[in-house]
Amino acid sequence: LLAIRWPAEKLADGSYRYDWYRFMHLPWGIACASFVLNAAVRYLLRKYAEQFPQTKEFTDLLQINAYVDDIASTGNTIEETVTTADIAIKALAAGEMNLTKHRGYPPTIVEALGSEPTYDPYKILGCGFNPATDTLCVRMDNLEAFEDNVRITKRQAAGMVARIYDPLGWVTPATLEGKKLRQKLDLAHPKADWNFLMSAKETKKWHDFTKSCKVLKDFTIPRQLSLPGEIKKEYHVFTDASEIAIGAVMYCVSHAPDQVQVSLVTAKSKINPITKPSKAAKKEARKLNVTS
Numbered sequence: 001l002l003a004i005r006w007p008a009e010k011l012a013d014g015s016y017r018y019d020w021y022r023f024m025h026l027p028w029g030i031a032c033a034s035f036v037l038n039a040a041v042r043y044l045l046r047k048y049a050e051q052f053p054q055t056k057e058f059t060d061l062l063q064i065n066a067y068v069d070d071i072a073s074t075g076n077t078i079e080e081t082v083t084t085a086d087i088a089i090k091a092l093a094a095g096e097m098n099l100t101k102h103r104g105y106p107p108t109i110v111e112a113l114g115s116e117p118t119y120d121p122y123k124i125l126g127c128g129f130n131p132a133t134d135t136l137c138v139r140m141d142n143l144e145a146f147e148d149n150v151r152i153t154k155r156q157a158a159g160m161v162a163r164i165y166d167p168l169g170w171v172t173p174a175t176l177e178g179k180k181l182r183q184k185l186d187l188a189h190p191k192a193d194w195n196f197l198m199s200a201k202e203t204k205k206w207h208d209f210t211k212s213c214k215v216l217k218d219f220t221i222p223r224q225l226s227l228p229g230e231i232k233k234e235y236h237v238f239t240d241a242s243e244i245a246i247g248a249v250m251y252c253v254s255h256a257p258d259q260v261q262v263s264l265v266t267a268k269s270k271i272n273p274i275t276k277p278s279k280a281a282k283k284e285a286r287k288l289n290v291t292s
Contacts, residue, residue, distance in 0.1 A: 002027070002036070034068050040095060041066050048091035058087045070125060071099070082112045105131050126165045135220035139165045143210050151203050155194040158182060160210055169267035171216050176245060176269045177209055183271050225263045227256040235265070245271050
């Protein structure tokens, strides 16, 4: 993937003698870069486990939790988490990959790795995390980018929904409204391309949508699902369907000797097709499909 075949010399018969060159470092920005990086990270973790078999349980976990240039080190205790992170640091150092920007909760994990902990909010795989309160939030960067435009294009409208990064569906009721607006736009202008300029009336509906989403910037989700001294944990899934959409939500119920905590885990919604309204039986079947 990272080799170049270079015509070095033209021979008497008209053919060429070729020299081969290869990159000594991964050139970032090419299409295959993230794939090659993931392969290299997993290779280094496997080699480390071969050299130190007692670490295989940890390296297997790290391979599952590696995403491009982010590696999540998890554990049930601070000591276990620090051990996992230390193994990742040593394994990748063999490939001259020096891990930086250590983040963790509680802050003592970062201190144990020899770094200075931060208490300012930061991103974890696109989701916002506040280490001061141990809470997660939904990122909505530049959601108001087009609020001064009297008319916006179909491309800009679609971008508004995409700017709400909510992989676990915590604000599904809000993103569903965006999906409904997008569906109405496609229904009203079925042949419109991405540069189609919407009317001022249609644009206002999108501006109202973004304004209603601003309050979500203060919406947070507790990271921990388990209570101290937990004796039982349950997961409850609810689904429902209408002529417009179907949805599902999962809650975690943690039981401690003297307390019960209910936490939102994930949610999902799907707009029904605009061509043929779904029958009741079809909707119920799709509800089961969403929750699977």
